[in-house]
Amino acid sequence: MIQRHQFPLQEYHPDAPREVQLLSFISQVFIQPFSLEDNLLALLTALTSGSGVGFNRAMLFLVEGRSLRGRLWLGPPTPEEARSIWEVLSTPGIGFVEIVDYNRALLERREGGLSHRIDRLNYGLDETRDIIPSLAARRREILHVRGAADEPLVDGAFRDVIGVEEFLCIPLVSREDVMGEIIVDNAFTGAAIQAPDIRLAGLCGLIAGNYIYTSLLLKKMVDMEKLAALGEVGVFLAHQLRNPLTVIGGFTDQLLGDALSERKKKRNLNIIRKEIKRLEEVINKIGRLSRLGGGPVVPLDLRRMIDGLLALPALGIKARGRRIRFECRPDLPEALGHKLDAAEAVRNVLDNALEAAPWGGEVVIRCAGGPDRTVSVSVTDNGPGIPPGIRDRIFAPFMTTKKKGMGLGLVYVKRVMDIAGGRVEIESREGQGTEVRLIFRTGGQD
């Protein structure tokens, strides 16, 4: 028998063991599309809310450079406020999102809020002097402090700020590093911190440490990738957009400033129209690349696809002065791909071949089954070939040898083939020509 269960995310079980409540709470944190800051706030909430660990206050230090800096301090500023908040938060039906919202409002309150009191607290992690709170982070150990007034290791400024005798320092450790530290206390209830509290708080510390570590790592990776991509796109766009814009700007200025004849006015407008069309083409090509990859792959009849392409009038114009030969095995298996994308990819390769072939030259298209359940379309031209210096960059975006090319054709072809689970192979000999093979998976069974 099989029984289906929902994830217990929105439920609140006051009778469940605290460990379960905490885990449920934290798992809710991670499915919310919150920022790192908000999720850390939620973790502090887990430490202070009744459905979590239930400490009165939680303070967060994060590592910046090589020191611990005070960032957030969550908790009611006065005992009276603590009582009224607990009443609100223990109302049945109050969920995770409400609690985090409530806490965010509490944090944003300048007057009477706690966070500003720890703004200036800053402890170097490389200091030789042992000092609390940073000692816990340096040793990667949970430290339980009682009788803070008489404890010489507790920093005087910190003692003044926290104002309690008993607190718990929990380092936020990840596999590699210390990411920060959380300090919790029971300033209002005065309840002693017990062993189960310490276990639960430690669990929070481990989760938070690894969460911060992975978030920062991910952000770094995304930033680097974005930056690299942005750089390439920037250079490409500069060229693709600045030339038309210079033309449009210049001829528009003439229209605005000079006394032009009717004939010249019309000429300028026609030039501007043409350049606008060029800008549109840039956007269309980029758009086409970004839209790729929707829908499932389907079996494709390559012979019919290529017959269709060869019948296109636009292709006929490109093929002027060149011969096209199409050879296709009669028992050709069906290829797997996205119909329109695959056709567009083949057309791209065919266009390139026709442009490369000299006047009077020939382009040969061959379809044949290959090993390992593949089927290929090969397009060969007898043009000048790809210069050796750029062969290893031919799939790089914005790389082009054509005067008006954008360098996106082969990028598109490769994306289409990758997404369909196929591949592209190119062989080129200078002075003799180029063969491009699109290798598709077939739909056949084993």
Added chain:
Amino acid sequence: MKAKPRILIVEDERTLCLLYREELEKEGYEVTTVLDAASALEALEKSDFDLIVSDIRLPGANGLDFIRSVMERWKTVPVIINTAYESYKQDFATWAADEYVVKSGSLEELKKKIRALLEKRHVAA
């Protein structure tokens, strides 16, 4: 009457050649436009120019090599690099040029730099 200053434009886009010719002729210059480096060298061999405006990306030649060789052979003729790419500014080879103007929707900067360079040349002569 003073002879018109002669400017050579090296630019592979015909529409831009047309625009530059019209706009610079209006400024009182005599303008010759060519579409590639080889034709530019031919033009320079045949007649004297007071200033060269050249793109960097040129068909069939490395524009930077072209500009370098022009500056070596015609040392006194000022060269303005006029390109869509800002990034070439980081290439030392472009530093030798007298000016670097990035293509934009307005020709004012290009015109201003041409005027300034021609004045400087006139004073020096």
